[in-house]
Amino acid sequence: MEYLQIEKNASPYTIKYYREDIETFFLFLQQEGIHDLSNIDQRIVRVYLTSLYNQQLSRRSVSRKISSLRSFYRFMERDSIVTTNPFINVSLPKTTKPIPGFLYKEEIEKLFDVSDETDPLGQRDQALLETLYATGIRVSECQQLTLINIDFSIGTILVSGKGRKERYIPFGSFAEKALQTYIQDGRQKLLNKAKANSDYIFLNSRGNPLTDRGIRLILKKMVEKAALTVHVHPHKLRHTFATHMLNEGADLRTVQELLGHENLSSTQVYTHVTKDHLRNIYLNSHPRARE
Incomplete structure (x- = not known):
């Protein structure tokens, strides 16, 4: 262990x-x-x-x-405890990879409208949601982000992923605005409640670093406020990021690098497309789809 x-x-x-x-x-x-x-x-x-x-x-x-x-x-x-590995030649049973669940654009837009951005916790929640959706990072990667990991001058976040592999991920103007507002205002107010200083970006109501569980609870409350009937967890936002990127024309290799997948097969599960996207491609591509 x-x-x-x-x-x-x-x-x-x-x-x-x-x-x-x-x-x-x-x-x-x-x-x-x-x-x-x-x-x-x-x-x-x-x-x-x-x-x-x-x-x-x-x-x-x-x-x-x-x-x-x-x-x-x-x-x-x-460690020379054994000389052979009896499991080395055991073939793994073939498994079916289910299509990952994701949010439609209309659903995620509702989440962006629920936070009170005049309140420190509301600013934090908005910045958290924008960061997860803008970058597709894992909840553990998000929880570990520190101030030094963000470079606003070029709009990138440095993430430490599985196996300590680092990668740079760009983020857009919505995430930048939410993060700037939170870091300059709400985060400082939360930090004033803590007994010790912290470089972690996302803090709880007592000014201490958020845990994985804390991030999940925040998303759950945001879903309740938005009156969504779907279950939303941090990994679903990762699925949503990948799905929306591919649906808008991003290539598989780029999405693989952004997600931090070691194998392309891990990224290929996101190559499903929505019915609306499939219909739009058909209407715009087939010679006799329109008069």
Whole structure:
């Protein structure tokens, strides 16, 4: 767990699932009377996979557990605890990638109208929403932003993503205005309530850095104020950012770089298009779509 946190810079959720997957495997070994991790062979791996499928787990869950154990054994190989990785040649079950949920432009416009921008917390909420939608960053990346990460002179944010990989993301005039207003006014008022100074951009009502959970609660309250019937979480804003970018003509490679995806396949799930966009393309492209 320390290796994942310190060397791999894994998110708390990733560490949580790795721990659960490894502990589940340990429990299986205990039930099978196996007490030495170096004694695991292909036969035992097959028995374990059978036990997972017998629990009627989804292919996605089984795939994740195999990946966790493969990484676990790779770590043990590195530290010379074992000499072979019994999960290295186990093929992952094919999983279907669902189309990510996203907000239509009309829905997200309602969110932009709910905050009281004369109030410090309202300024913060507006800046938070504008930043998430303008950049498509993860909630963990947003929570870690500090003042030094923003360069207003060229309109970019420096983000530290998974595995400590850094990337620059541009932002537009709406996000710039919201951030400038909040940083120069509301943020300073919130910071005055804290006992210690902080360089983090997004603060809670007591002037302390916002947590991931705090950001999720803010979005939930904004949705309630906007009277939207959809569930909105930070990752849905990331989905929305990618979908709107591609629908407006951005190329896949650019969106991949902005999202910080290592593999293009992770970005390709966003290549779905809305019905309106599909209709507009048809009407503008087909020779006999219009008179």
